[in-house]
Amino acid sequence: MLCVDIVHGATLEQLRAFVRDTQTMRAAFTQTVSDASGRRVAQASGDFVIARPGRFRWSVDKPYKQLLVGDGQRVWIYDEDLNQVVVRNNDRALGTTPAALLAGKEEVEEAFNWKSLPAADGLEWLGATPKDKDSAFSELRLGFDTKGLAALEVIDNFGQHTSIRLMNLERNPKLSAELFRFTPPAGADVVGG
Secondary structure (H helix, E strand, O other): OOEEEOOOOOHHHHHHHHHHHOOEEEEEEEEEEEOOOOOEEEEEEEEEEEEOOOEEEEEEEEOOOEEEEEEOOEEEEEEOOOOEEEEEEHHHHHOOOHHHHHHOOHHHHHHEEEEEEEEEOOEEEEEEEEOOOOOOEEEEEEEEEOOEEEEEEEEEOOOOEEEEEEEEEEEOOOOOHHHHOOOOOOOOEEEEO
């Protein structure tokens, strides 16, 4: 059963429509991380593609190249500078993370307690707290514009704030299955599996 705290207007319905009607997506993103005092500690940008359930390719271009590939069973995290690949089980790696919302199954709506938030920055906001007390974050915020999902914000259990802005979001493009396969480069250290 969905737990909703005074959610009204289009926002919760926008989430439902996004989850229900989006099987694949492609977008560019910028990501800013701030510490608990609000000081910016990191910035990144790149692009991603997602095919539900559980398949994604998240490519960070700046400041350091990193590639995350989920093939539906495992998540491969490749750090080009270190020439290292970390492999994790898909369910354990995604859990109740924002990636689970984007690439996960439709049941993700049930993993959170939802509430409407005031509109800000030209977006309608929906807030969520994970029902799983062992989650790596304490709050998730989703921002919607007239075209759909435009922003994600995550506050982790240490007060660190990650803000992700989506640009040029394309819903349901045709995607090659090859995008979701990963073969570690020759000579790379592979950890996990």
